Amino acid sequence: MSARILVVGGGLAGLLAARRHQRAGHRVVLLEAEDRLGGAVAELALPGAGDLALNAGAEAYSTASGAVDALVAQLGLADRVVSPREGLGSRIVSAAGVHRAPAGALLGVPGRPLAADVRAVLGWPGALRAALEPLLPARVGARPGATVAETVGRRMGRRVLERLVAPIVGGVHSADAAELELAAASPQLATGLFEHGSLVRTVRRLRGGGRRGDAGRTAGASAGTRVHALAPTMAALPAALREDLLAGGGIVRTGVEVTGLDREGELWRVRTARGEQLEAGGLVLACPPDTARALLAGAAPEIAEAIPETPSAAVRLVALVLDAPALDSHPSGTGALVAPGTPGIRAKALTHASAKWEHVERALREALPSAASPHLVRLSYGRPGEQLPGREEIVDLALADASAILRTPLTRSRLADWAVIDWDRAMRRPRPGHRAALDALASLLEAREDLELVGSWRAGTGLDAIVRADDARAAAAQAPQTTPISPTAPTEGTPR
Numbered sequence: 001m002s003a004r005i006l007v008v009g010g011g012l013a014g015l016l017a018a019r020r021h022q023r024a025g026h027r028v029v030l031l032e033a034e035d036r037l038g039g040a041v042a043e044l045a046l047p048g049a050g051d052l053a054l055n056a057g058a059e060a061y062s063t064a065s066g067a068v069d070a071l072v073a074q075l076g077l078a079d080r081v082v083s084p085r086e087g088l089g090s091r092i093v094s095a096a097g098v099h100r101a102p103a104g105a106l107l108g109v110p111g112r113p114l115a116a117d118v119r120a121v122l123g124w125p126g127a128l129r130a131a132l133e134p135l136l137p138a139r140v141g142a143r144p145g146a147t148v149a150e151t152v153g154r155r156m157g158r159r160v161l162e163r164l165v166a167p168i169v170g171g172v173h174s175a176d177a178a179e180l181e182l183a184a185a186s187p188q189l190a191t192g193l194f195e196h197g198s199l200v201r202t203v204r205r206l207r208g209g210g211r212r213g214d215a216g217r218t219a220g221a222s223a224g225t226r227v228h229a230l231a232p233t234m235a236a237l238p239a240a241l242r243e244d245l246l247a248g249g250g251i252v253r254t255g256v257e258v259t260g261l262d263r264e265g266e267l268w269r270v271r272t273a274r275g276e277q278l279e280a281g282g283l284v285l286a287c288p289p290d291t292a293r294a295l296l297a298g299a300a301p302e303i304a305e306a307i308p309e310t311p312s313a314a315v316r317l318v319a320l321v322l323d324a325p326a327l328d329s330h331p332s333g334t335g336a337l338v339a340p341g342t343p344g345i346r347a348k349a350l351t352h353a354s355a356k357w358e359h360v361e362r363a364l365r366e367a368l369p370s371a372a373s374p375h376l377v378r379l380s381y382g383r384p385g386e387q388l389p390g391r392e393e394i395v396d397l398a399l400a401d402a403s404a405i406l407r408t409p410l411t412r413s414r415l416a417d418w419a420v421i422d423w424d425r426a427m428r429r430p431r432p433g434h435r436a437a438l439d440a441l442a443s444l445l446e447a448r449e450d451l452e453l454v455g456s457w458r459a460g461t462g463l464d465a466i467v468r469a470d471d472a473r474a475a476a477a478q479a480p481q482t483t484p485i486s487p488t489a490p491t492e493g494t495p496r
Helices: 012-023 067-074 116-131 148-156 158-171 187-196 199-210 236-247 289-296 301-306 325-329 358-367 394-406 434-446 463-478
Strands: 004-008 027-032 043-046 052-055 091-094 097-100 227-230 251-254 258-264 267-272 277-280 282-285 312-323 335-338 349-352 374-381 415-428 451-453
Touching (some): 004 012, 004 267, 004 277, 012 027, 012 236, 012 282, 043 312, 052 358, 052 374, 067 227, 097 116, 116 158, 148 158, 148 187, 148 199, 158 335, 258 289, 282 289, 289 301, 301 434, 358 374, 374 394, 394 415, 434 451
Parallel strands (some): 004 282, 027 251, 091 335
Antiparallel strands (some): 043 052, 258 267, 312 415
16 A cells, blocks of 8 residues: 655645655555645736735746746646746846846856956946956855855955846845855855865856857847746646645645644654644654754754754735836836845835736736736845835835835825735845754665655755656655755845
């Protein structure tokens, strides 16, 4: 008889783990504490904009590895895949102004520091300083556990750190470059520095360094354009995974909070807030690391203690539906990431969704037929150490920030509708030592066939990283390895 697998957590990682075990022939039960599945992949309807459905969390996925595109095709969603509007690119906003994001960069580190788009942001002094990086000894800034700020600042200079890297670390990872471990934020950069002795050389190998093609276009696109999305929203992905599980005989229950667990003999016994006790031979915890640590404290204390402390980052999003013909020119391309300390702007990121996605623009025009020129703009707040703006004041703040970033006056008279969305635990801030801690945890889990821990805190930031981590586990199950499976490298996502 096939084993029963209990999956705790119905975010993307939990849904994928449940699907993987079901495809391996196991009987799967998935429990989710919230009343919906998908975690940070969610949608929201705006009643003031004709019930327009918009992404309330993740709005796209990286195409770098092709892993998510492959999953989407397997789920029969290939006809829903959409690409960003061509030719717009994204922007970097800093004390130097609003500039097009340099092409061919990784975590903001440029592959060609003297390129015109890099010089525009850094100026000649900053570009020349960055161009010297390949001449430095490989050991500079490369100690184990080094932070992004330590490595990039010492090797590339202050302007690269503050104007190019910090906006991505804050906007995508919701972290402080002085606290985020480089090996956790970008294993590719950390590994490349060790192998090639240079961040610049590493980026050139991975991104092409922003070379110009024959048509004069930049070969290395900005991070915001190396993505796909699903129409009408990314919520189609967890919905398809749920249907796939149910079609295969799986059980999916929402609104069921797991409050405790025990290990008795060869079985896991899980207790719920409803007073139930469920038994299974295998357990997958697809929940936040602090929750997993608390649940395992009694049943598997050694593993619980090995789970690294990964503080959550609270993020507050503001979606604005605007009737603003001045935005038809897409003044900041697909959106912008904002450097910490930029005068007059508190937001850390902005996505001009109707500029970036043509299907969003069409949906807006259908939902608001009387509007002269409807647009959807989404701003993100929540820098480390800063208090989130109050919900009662954040709409006016978002209008002011959007006006500055888009260089277009926007007032409440332009508003058709808005929404404020909070994510309290979706984003994690890996501290120095996180990668080593994950490796140690993987070694402990390798000996346990009955227990699995999954989630972005292990896989990395972005849907692509989560899918690749699941693919790696599936491959390992088919061809057992003699070394632990390391979490896959995080990839740059879209502004959050």
